Amino acid sequence: MYLRALRIENFRAIRKSALSFDDGTALIGENDCGITSVLDALELVLGFDEKSRRYPPWLFHRDLETGRPRGPIGIQLRFAERHAGEWSGAEYEPFEALLPAAGKRPRELWYEARVSPAGARDGEAEYRLRSPRIKARSSDPDLIGRFRRMNPVIRVPAGMLSGHGPARNWPDGREADGLKVSKEMRDLMARINRAVNTRLSGRSLDLKSDLEDGYLAAFRLIEMGTIKMGKWEAGLTRSISEIIGWRPDRKRSRNTTLLRDPDSDSERLGILLLIGALIRARPGGMAPDADPLWIIEEPEAHLHPITLTSVAMFVSLIQRQKILTTYSGDLLSAVPLSQLRRLVRHDGELHERRVRKNVLSRSELRRFHYHLRSRFPGVSFSRLWLLVEGESEFWILPQLASLMGYEFALEGISCVEFAQCGLMPPLKVARELGIQWHLLADGDDAGKAYIKAAGDFLDEDSRVTLLRHKDIERFFWEHGYSGVYERASKLSPQKLQKLTPGRIIQAAVRKTSKPYLALSIIEAIATDGSPGIPPRLEKMIESCVQLAREAPERLA
Template identity: 40%
Template structure:
């Protein structure tokens, strides 16, 4: 089944959250945005414990810290499943869930699992109550067979941060002990685990032979699963078969796909071992896998990470990914991205709407932001600049003002290649604050007008800094740094000589390049006795820091 939506109330650090999902959903956000609580909530609802979901005192949300703080209220976790197309679930073994659904429907049907837990009277764990229903229908189910059936149709696999590369097995095992692996693959799984542990622990002197042996064990597992696929009981069976067999490929294509570089083989082995260790039991025919990869980049080289993602991307599973990796983010479509923010326990989801950007804007953004500047998606505020000089000089000017742009969560993003309007649209969709630095020439005035069109009751100074001079170089010239350009241009001018700043600046840039001139200006600003950072740029940096610190909490999230 396809997980379409999630509602959480009063669970761990979350007072309220409402999220939706795609086939691939990528969560980004700061460390306190509530991502781990989201995954834990899904796990408690879907991972079988042999009975009702269990909740302990620390699972209940509190507005204050400390042992005396009282829980805000009961826990509510609601998972909404939906058909991808009308009639899709008719092919499933629904069992006791079948009476809960409409027999015929003109639109995709939905099924909701709601789990509630009342605040405990003492510190002992409490069992959650659950109900499964279809919105709009009276019939529901609240018995254990119905819950077990729903869980069997939605096999949940949570690979926590470091699970792909963890030398301590116990740290990456699931919280609920999984049933034994089928007898036909258990010995091979143990062999794969042994070679995997030898590789990641660094205790072997024969890395190549360990990798080769583990890889061959995985291929042997494939051959057995291919013959006995109808007996494949565990999630590990079907997913490992997908990892190693690449269904739909002939023998030659399979050989080519998996006898590649060492990085590719390491990626396959790491992922296979992680899945084998965390398989969640026997599935039903037609059931789906819900795979959560929590910071999969931890401890992985970029080549190995790319290899792992290349395999994961092709698995027949719904994927939910949390990442801090710009490399991984660059491989994702913008519509899959969800930026999470949290304030006072309320988690807000920011995403790119399906119709918010046209095809041309998406094409430009796909290259410029996702590929060249993917890390900017993690920022709190974008300082949108026209060109190269601003990109190089502003972070250093901020440092001279006492700010570290990286620590403040501010990213300088050039807009010349992608256009200003698409970047502002994207920032607004993702809940990222933004500010535009525009030159004083004709093009700069046009950019300033573009930015003003996106203001909604905000003061223009909060969003736009328009230089009075034609560009940032002329701004420095006007604010006491003419000698930097004169020296770089190798001109000898007497105090009374009249010269055109534009010709001197152009000559200086021609001799030294814009990055070099940016460096010369930074040195001059930092020198004793200088006039300091030009006032318009200082005010702009102050504004950006204020925006970044304020964050996005004052604006409503997308419904």
């Protein structure tokens, strides 16, 4: 089944939220935005045993003044067919009474949990399944249990890929319903974990041998999936085969089809890290008809970038729904823009922002990805984009802010060069993702055109600053810093007297570079007795800092 949407009320840090999901979804946000609460809610209602579905008092969202719960916890998961008629198979027959007849559009099935602060014994929730299109619902424990088994969560917390995260263990390897995993399968799991742990700990005496042993153990697990085994084992081995890229031939148990052969130790290590995380997350296996939801949290934790790239590649092979959380710009830049969800929490309400379909043309999407996402992968995490035309502004403005006592990185401000990309793509993406922005434009015809183009996106005049000079170099020349360019030009006093400011600035750029001149301007401004920061830029930086600090409230 495909999780299309999630609604949460009064759960932990979240008073209210409504989130949407794709086949692959990347959740980003600041540390206190509530992403962990979202993932905990998913794991709680789709948990594999009764103990994991308790609702202790601290899970209720509370009023800050009274300290009392604001109301009952409500969690609603909206599942849908990926395509019309998908749920017509035999495995979905138990839910037939809850579903309308298959038609031209995908059907939905909603799974809901509700628990009041003074609710059922020991914080138990009331669960039910219902259809939004027909008045049918069920609270049958057996049916709900089957629904959970068909939709398990494979949660890989931060660090688990590298062996640092928590493992989920059950006595004797038993699942909640008492089904036991065979000794052979547990031994193979141990071989995989041993290969991963010796590699990561640096204790490996023979890296290739250890990787090969773990790899062979993984293949043996896949082969076990083609012969008679417990149903929970079969579900787990199927997930392993998806990671490794092999598809066993059910007619001939020894024959397999390789979708992609890992040709380096880094790729093999990436496979084993992912399989090891799966085993630690689901040591008791899964039902054979399970359609697991993968939740992978901060996979970059403790991993070298090469290994992370390998893991990410094999994650992409998993033909299941996936939710990713990350603080890695490089990893995020590989995620399609449409799958990105930017979460901001204000006053307990969790807001989702995403780039809707067809907002950007194909050309705009390509330019935005090439010139911004791939070159500056961290910009999606920013609170505010300071849109600038060229290289000089990119170097100068953060340093000017430092002289004023502000650090752009700490304020969540990124300077974004848009000249190559064009102004429209970053403006559209900023509006869609709820990122604040400010435009600094030169005083030439192109700059005036940029200001005019930004008019449709303006909600207040404080979002634009137009320099009254051709470019920022001429701007600083006219504000008392002509000497910086004259010295950098290496021209004689006689030639300087004959040339216009524009020609002198051009000579200075040819002799040095724009980054060099930018740093020279900063040094000159910081010198005692200098004219200081031009008031126009000082006012702009103050405005940007204010916008960035108000970002959560403005999004709400």
